[in-house]
Amino acid sequence: MYKTFFFLFNAIGCLTFSGDCLAQQTTYQKTENGIVIQTQDANQNRLIKLDVIADKIIHVTVGPISTFSNQPSLMAIDRPSTKIKWSVVEQSQEIVLSTDSISVVINRNNGNIVYKDQAGRVLLSEKENSRSFKSVSNNGEASFQLMQAFKSPSEEAIYGLGQHQDDMMNYKGKQVLLLQNNTDVAIPFLLSNQNYGILWDNYSITKVGDVRTYQPLSALKLFDAEGHEGWLTATYHDTKEKNVFLKRAESDIDYSFLSDMNKFPEGYKLEDGLVNWEGKVASGFEGLHHLQVKYAGYIKIWIDGVLLVDKWRQAWNPGSAVVAVKMLKDKRYDLKMQWVPDGGPSYLSLKCLTPIPEDEKDQYAFLSESGDEINYYFIAGKNADEVISGYRNLTGKAVLMPKWAMGFWQSRERYKTQDELLDVVKTFRDRKIPLDNIVLDWQYWKLDSWGTHEFDKDRFQDPDAMIKKLHDNYHTKLMISVWPKFYTGNANYDFMNKKGFLYERNVVNQEKDWLGFTSTFYDAFNPAARKAFWELMKKKLYVKGIDAWWMDATEPDIHSNLPIESRKELMNPTFLGSSTKYFNAFPLQNSKGVYEGQRSVKPNDRVFILTRSAYAGLQRYGAATWSGDIASRWEDMKSQISAGINFSLSGLPYWTMDVGGFSVERRYEKPNEIDLAEWRELNSRWFQFGAFVPLFRAHGQFPYREIYNIAPENHPAYKSMLYYNKLRYRLMPYVYSLAGQTFKDDYTIMRGLMMDFGKDKAVNNINDQYMFGPSLLINPVYQYKATNRPVYLPKGTGWYNLYDGKYFAGGETINAASPYERMPIFVKEGSIIPFGPELQYTDEKPADTLHLYVYGGKDATFSLYEDEGINNNYEKGAFSTIQFNYNQQSNSLTIQSRVGEFKGMLNKRIFKVFLINSKSPKPLNFEQKATQTINYTGKQITTKL
Structure with missing residues (x-):
């Protein structure tokens, strides 16, 4: 790693600036775009660099030692040098850097930074002595765990930070975990209602807000059903609660990952089970507690008889929820939790955070696992639009999507044959249902040929003719699923492996995916690997006339439901360094390779990518994001509202979701009359919502999601969905103008x-x-x-x-x-x-x-x-x-x-x-x-x- 060294002379003598010798002691040095400061506090001896990026944008770098790393940013773009007017004044205890719009006040002793507007009003303050650098080693790579806290007044609300499924809008006083996962998208950009933003330039897993670690349930006082202290009563039943398999004491409920499945009672079959936890809880603290539940299957939680959680998620992709509970000190509250795993393996955990300590209530913080230095951008603006414009100034313009992408897309998991896909499009046209894009999801390849990018000829006899018919006869585009994944033993795997472009650990472990084959992902951090990956896509797919790319599992999800340390092991090392340091940036690099690859072939064609994960800067690569494999439940529909809004407030303008939800409860697969009525209404309501997000698409597992498969044309559900589909197209001048404004003026649609x-x-x-x-x-x-x-x-x-x-x-x-x-x-x-x-x-x-x-x-x-x-x-x-x-x-x-x-x-x-x-x-x-x-x-x- 290259280092740039700054030698600051703070003793007797003078420091030279551009040929001028100052006769007094000083603590800063001018650079081309800002200043470098050496703090004087022996306990906080830090090197601080301020770069003026724009009139309202300041880049802050704080080094733990007297050096700065010279690593280029993955999220921030290179920009032409522009002369920004700024000045610096040294005062007795402070150094003040000013532009025409803002001033940055640095305490010369401890390096604390305060940002003010022209009128002297404080926009943001770092919290005094809140920086921390903890030396860590990640796979032999020296690094630091980093933290920086900021003061936050009581009236402040904070937004952005990606897409999360916790049904929250304002994250003030809460914890947001920036960890790429199916349904959760990490974007380290925070937007305040005080009209500023922070872009945290770090790629490791990061906590934002209340950064304390969630504790096991045993952090609270527990009492079982009979009043004994120290545990809850756990009763393992069959699904009808007629037979008790086992009753035992449990003080911690943590079955979070595949590696935790051996904690369940030996011989107990989760797929046929129902578990009740009963007792009381108490806390040594008074105030607002947060309970974090990770769940698959059906989960219900009552406290003092009040139902606080009632959710379901498919067993293979657990969800999460955070519940706020006010508790009095030492008061006992009845607790009951009922879990129906609904399959196996299945996952469940319950953890807690006690109230925020008094000295931390006026703050939020960023805490990252790994980095060379604290590195962030402060962005001011008159309003949220100006702040987001500043974010795009730093990370790149949101390129304009093709106009057809603003229309309706139909998808399902999955169209199994060429005839099936063409028949769906024909039916849309025959029924006069507007449509612009049909999506071909996974497994168009032979079962054992993942990563070949080849169609299974038995089911897709002539994909070239299929695509031509879609284009010429039906005026419909085709988006196709491409994963960064390769099964061992095929030619593409062998090629990428020989070049050293693949992560090897999953293959060495001989881990099987859910279809029973061994696979791995390519290293998207390697420029040569990105180029090779695109060349494989071009050779087998792009030449056929594919219009757009569905880049799935880009978290990356090499192996689902593993502990995070195991996930990092599977992508170690990356081309750039430890996976701990670069974990969250994979989706950004993956989209970069596809975008740059396609534009190198046909530079005047718009690229369109749909990706399951994202990172800061993704908007410059022609990529949109969808909210992952959510469930087909009313509460999941509701949580998409705040998920989509906060994603948009994170600076990325193009977001979508599976209208109708992806994963379906069994009761809907062969529904009775009551369940069928609910299924139709759920899809109708979701469709209404989906017509008014940036990208409008229906997708999901069986039952099929075409509106004519949901209800007959004389049914209110069909009529409603058709109405909103047509209304979306009537609004196309409005919608496409918003897209144009997003490019021209850095607008936000949602x-x-x-x-x-x-x-x-x-x-x-x-x-x-x-x-x-x-x-x-x-x-x-x-x-x-x-x-x-x-x-x-x-x-x-x-x-x-x-x-x-x-x-x-x-x-x-x-x-x-x-x-x-x-x-x-x-x-x-x-x-x-x-x-x-x-x-x-x-x-x-x-x-x-x-x-x-x-x-x-x-x-x-x-x-x-x-x-x-x-x-x-x-x-x-x-x-x-x-x-x-x-x-x-x-x-x-x-x-x-x-x-x-x-x-x-x-x-x-x-x-x-x-x-x-x-x-x-x-x-x-x-x-x-x-x-x-x-x-x-x-x-x-x-x-x-």
């Missing part, structure tokens, strides 16, 4: 309410509502048989019901009607929404007539973005925008002159304008008479409405 209504403190913790673009308030219905739901309408503006145009004042919670076929959607006062023609696929016909719905009461604006939709000419400026402005006072609409041009652009079009206001509501009906009809030729025109 928006937490704090982004647009930050002054309304009531929105800070709302985890089940969000804005889709600037105008649409989305409120998914996630309770069975609900026909209404509470909806908070943020204050500061009025709101219109999308469907009937009825007006509501903001700043109140209403009981919104939610009939089976409709999800409550409200439009922000002062909005313009363009609707296009009814479509069967995104490029079926030009949007030569647009319906402009103008929601009055306030001035409104919208910028319509258009380009060629499939190539990268937009990067060279080949796009157009048309600005619409509504003036409330004059009741007029101005359509500005079109700016820009591109091949195939419409020079003339018709705008049908519909004005809605509080006194004149109008339903969403494209057949009704327009308020005005405007013939537009590209020149500015103003019309009175």
Whole structure:
């Protein structure tokens, strides 16, 4: 590892700066973009480097010794040198570095840093003496466990940090574990409602927030069912609770991984079991405790008779939940937990965190397993959008997805034959169900040929002809599943292995996957391995005309359900160093190889990747992320709302989920009448929600997820799903303009309410509502048989019901009607929404007539973005925008002159304008008479409405 050495002379004499000799003692040295500081406190003797990246972005590096590493960042991009105006002043106890927008105040003794705005208001402070560097060795590599804490005022709310399944919006006072796992995505970017962000440039497993270690349940006082202290009573039954297999004392409940299966009673069959834990718990502390449960199968937890957890997850992919419980010191609370494993092996653990100590309540921290130094970026902004723009300044622009990706995708686990896949697409077209993309999931290869990238000829007789028919006859794109995985014994494995491009440990261990074969993954940190991996994809798949890539298991999930130390062993060493140091960055490097590989072949074609995991910077590689193998349950649907919002607040704009959930309870496989009714309603409600996330796709295990397989066409479920599918396509001018704005202006499509209504403190913790673009308030219905739901309408503006145009004042919670076929959607006062023609696929016909719905009461604006939709000419400026402005006072609409041009652009079009206001509501009906009809030729025109 290369080091850059800085020699700071703090004794008698002078320090030279650019030829100037200072006659006084100093403690900093100027560099090209900032300063380097040597602290004076013997107990905190650190070397600190501040780099001015932009007017509101400061890069902070703190070394544990008098050196800095010279390792390039994987998440931050190289950027051309730009001259940023900044200055530095040395005071008696402080050094102040200032730009035109912010100042950074460094305590010259202990190195503590405070960030302030132009007015001197504190934006963020490091907590005094909170840095720590603990020397560690990872596979013989010297490193440090790193921690940095920041002060956090009581009114602060924190967001981002990737995608997690804990149903939380605001992470203040909680712990977020940044660990790549199926359904959990680690992104080390924190966004504060105080209008700043922190990008933590580290690749190891990291805790954020309350970084204490969860303790075993025995950290609490336990009492069994008869009052004996020290344990709970665990009773192992059969599933009907008629026969007791064993009753025993248990003080810790930790069956987290495959290696823990031997802890269960010998001879007990989990697949036929039911376990009850009963007794009482007490704590030596008073306050808010957090219980963390990891579960597979059915789990219920009661405390004092109140049901706090009622969940299910498939046995092979456990879920997790965190429950907050207020406890009085030494008071005993009844505890009951019931678990039905629903398969085997299955997983369960229950751990706890006692209340946050008083001296840690005013803080949050980052604690990383491994790194050379503390390394982070402070990003300030006037609002959340500016902060996210700063994040993309550092990590790269979000490239524009192809327009077809904004349409509907159909998928299932899995289409087993060529005929089956083509028949699904034909049925969509015959039934007039809009569709742009069909997804071919895993096992299109022969059973023992994973990693060959070859179709099984017995089931896919002519994949070239299949793809051509999809393109030419059905106007449908094909996305195909590709894993970073290779079975031993095939030519691709042998090639990659001979080159030294594969992780070897899983093969040496002779571990079998769930299909019974030995496999391993390639080392995506190796540039040559990434190039070779792409060449294999190109040779066998890309040349056939594949449109997009489904990059599965990119955590990487080399072997499921192993302890994290075992997972790290399986990818050790990486090309760059210890897997402990680089664990979380695998999905970023994997997407980098595919993106750069495809662009090297066809540089003007847009790359599109869907990946199960992500890391900071992924947006620059044409990649979106989905939320993994979630369950088909109402609570899982609800948890996707906050998961998707926080993912978007992490700076990555393209997110999606398996509409309907992936894994299915057995009761739905051969449902009775009652279960079938719930299945249909669950899918309807999820579909309504799914139409208003950045990417709209249905996927899952059996039962099949095509809407005609869920319900007949005369059923409310079918009608509702078809309605929202068509509405998504009608909204394509709006949706694609948001995508264009995401590229041009670093916009965020799926928006937490704090982004647009930050002054309304009531929105800070709302985890089940969000804005889709600037105008649409989305409120998914996630309770069975609900026909209404509470909806908070943020204050500061009025709101219109999308469907009937009825007006509501903001700043109140209403009981919104939610009939089976409709999800409550409200439009922000002062909005313009363009609707296009009814479509069967995104490029079926030009949007030569647009319906402009103008929601009055306030001035409104919208910028319509258009380009060629499939190539990268937009990067060279080949796009157009048309600005619409509504003036409330004059009741007029101005359509500005079109700016820009591109091949195939419409020079003339018709705008049908519909004005809605509080006194004149109008339903969403494209057949009704327009308020005005405007013939537009590209020149500015103003019309009175």
